Amino acid sequence: MKLNPIRRGQLITPFGPGALHVLRNGISVITAGLDHWFETNDGTKIQDVDTAEFRIDEWRLSRELNVNHFMAPPEFRIPSKSGDLKNTLLKIPVLRFPEWYVCPKCGLMKKDVLHCAGYVNCMDCKRRMIQVRFIAMCDQGHVQDFPWLEWVHRSAEPACIGPLRYTATGGGSLNAIKISCRACGEKRTLENVTAADPTGQSTYLSSNLLRETGNVYFCKGVTPWLGTENGGDCNRPLRAALRSATNVYYSDIKSSIYLPFVLFSEKNNATDILKTPQIKTFLNIRAEDEPDDLLKPLRKKYKDLLQDLSDGEIAEAIEIIRGLRIEGTGKNKQKIIEGEDRWTSFRRLEFSVLSAPHNEDDLLTVQADTTGLSTVLKKYIDKIMLVERLRETRVLAGFSRVIPESGLAQDQKKALLRRNKPEEGKNWLPACKVYGEGIFITLREDVLRQWEFLESVKNRSEILNRQYLKVCAERGFNPKAITARFILIHTLSHLLINRLTFECGYSSASLRERLYVSDNADAPMAGFLIYTSSGDAEGTMGGLVRMGKTENFEPLFRRALENATWCSADPVCGETGDYGGQGPDSCNLAACHNCCLVPETSCEEFNRFLDRCLVVPKAADNKHGFLIIN
Incomplete structure (x- = not known):
């Protein structure tokens, strides 16, 4: 197969190990697992690779994810004439997937192999065949070819092996696609084949493939990105999907704002x-x-x-x-809060460091002078920190399919990236370093604490929390705490991101949020970081930091709140929370695309847990809006 260029950052997300994508020549491939990185074309390890060039040390993430270090995807280099250029001809392998092909002229179907290097031609009309559009997957991260033979013959082990013919009559539904067997004459359409129960406990494909016998056809546990077609033990329902569907692959990205050792040692x-x-x-x-x-x-x-x-x-x-050992004392020593989510605890150090000025190579923070803010705004804002330079490390810690928040544990997601257990001292995950700037804002704890104990605020947030707990119960997930404090800070972050796109020159997709929320009485957190980390090693242009200065921040903040008081979808959007919810999993109240939602790459929660009525009063009788600013 010819070389196909891809950006190194795309190998972290969205095209990491196990992800499907289409090459320039139209061939659909799946990115190989980490076992096959830094290998030659014949699968043998390259011996003279200087891995130190690609090594990334991020001491907090290494400890949290239980790995030795991280590795940046290799850069492809052509050897120089002098021969002094190191780490040349390093490539990331991909495998053909799906393995089933169809002739666009006669409809003949044929299965090839994962390691196919050339084009596949039709045996009858000699035309170039194309890969089928459908695959099958389960919520345990497995993916396999759609069971064409089994589906047509309604048998888990069909005696007839085809050949099959794919016929599309031109209708707009799956009922217009018919698969028939030339040998025995069996035929079947793909009607409802992608349907599934909302809870994910049953799918049309699994329940109806063996409909005559009443048995259920389960996932085979296949992992083609690891170079094997052998299955494993998996008793989860098999779900049909288009190979280009967005739910085929969700990267599990863990990130960290780099905190220099000198701050802790x-x-x-x-x-x-x-x-x-x-x-x-x-x-x-x-x-x-x-x-x-x-x-x-x-x-x-x-x-x-x-x-x-x-x-x-x-x-x-x-x-x-x-980064294998931490010497920490005083205020910068990480606090362990009993019963707290591990990633909330992980961010406590960041919250502590970002709340104070620092001047380090990879972290430059300056506290904005808030004396010029109006008295009304000072009532709510505690600190505004201008993060003139930061370094973010993004790590691919695994992936999931079907739904982003799968029931898989972190170690299970990480195990999907490899076929074999890594050698001692060589346990690594792919990562990338990016540099940028941001604004870190904290709210006043005394005012926030008084507000979140209001009965009307508790009742409002409980509506959303009940819906979230219902979704978790249906899917078997472990829920996290969704409090009024969290909804407030998350929504306020979105409102400011949407407003910043008009003021600072960055698109909303270039901005990200990072939430720091805890209502623990002894160690509360109430802040958020809006930052961009899409620049190079020199950082970004400073437009975002400029908006954190007093003369720019107050007009920005007020405009964001003005936009939140009225949505173009009101009164429908504003009243939705009174009758249930809207958005993903119905886990939003007064929040829609017209007022609060941002690109999914910008949001940490997949655009859930939003309600602008907890931020600003919806009407004169509103008793749960936090920010009351004339």
Whole structure:
């Protein structure tokens, strides 16, 4: 198969391992698992790859995801004439999927192999065949070819093996597509084949394939992106889908705002010495070696620099530099709150650091002067931090199919990326580093605490929470806490993103939100970061930070609230919350595309848990709007 270019960031999302996409020549492929990265065309490992070039160290995410480090997708390079260019001809393999083809002229169907390299031609009319549009998948992350033979013959193990013919009569429904067997004459349409129960516990394909016998046809547990057609144990319903459907692949992206070690470590002479350029280069080259294995070569090579340090101090400093150990004291030590969601705890350090000024290479924050804000706004806003430079690490920690919030645990999602267990010390996940800028805003805790205890606020948020718990119960998910505080901060973030697109020059798809919410009495959080991280290593243009300055922020904030008071879909949008919900899973109240929704890449919650009536008063008698600004 010819080489096809793809941006490195797209291999994190949306075209990571297990994702389907179409090449320039029209061939549908599935990205291979991590076992097959950094391999040659024949599947053997490339021995002279300098992995230090692609290594990304993000100490907090490494610990949270239980990996040694992260790796950026390799860049393709053509060897130079001098031969001094390293890491050349590195490619990411893909496999043909689906494996079934159909002739556009005569309709003949044929199955080929995952590793097919050329075009597939029809045996009858010699025309180039194209891949079928339909596949099958389950909510455990498996994907397989649509069971054409089984569907036509209504049998899990049909005695007849075709050949099959695909006929489309030109209608607009699946009933217009008919599959017939040339050998035995059996035929069947695809009517309702993509239908499924809303709870996901049954599908039309699984329930009706063996309709005559009354048995259920389950998923085969196939993982073609790992280079195998062998199935495993999976008793989940099989769901038919178009291969281009959006629910075929959901990347599970975990991200972190990089917090430099110097903010958490006490003055450590050994760490400072090992960060000198010559020693740091040596450590990067020997990045795969254990700290104890580096003691002898380090002392031999840098005897004068290390003569006053013990072996224990050197080993500890190596671990600190690599992010395997954290020295934290005082306010920057991560707080562990009993019963709190792990990712909420993960963000506590970020909340603490972003709330104060810092001047580091990858984190530059300045507190905005809020003395110029009106008295009304000061009642609600605690701090405005101008994040002039930040570094975000985005990691592909797994994926899901059918629904974004599947019932799979984090380790199960991560296991889908590989066929074999990684070697000791080589447990990595694909990631990318991006740089940008942002505005970090916190709300006043005393005012917020008083508001969220109002009975009308509790009743309003409970409507949304009940719907969310209902969805979780139907799908077997573990629910998280959806509080009035969370809905308020999330909706306010969306309102500001939508307004910023008119003021700062970025499109809404270029902006992202990062929520910091906890109603724990001892360690509350009430803030959000709106940032862009689509720039290069030099960062972005500063337009977003400029809007956080006092003279620009108050007009921006007021316009955002004015837009929230009236939606072009009102009164329908505003009154929807009184009668149920709207949007994804009906988990929004007064929030629709006209007022609150943003591109899904910008939102952390798939555009759910929004209600502008908790932000601003809907009418004169509204008692649950937080921000009352004339």
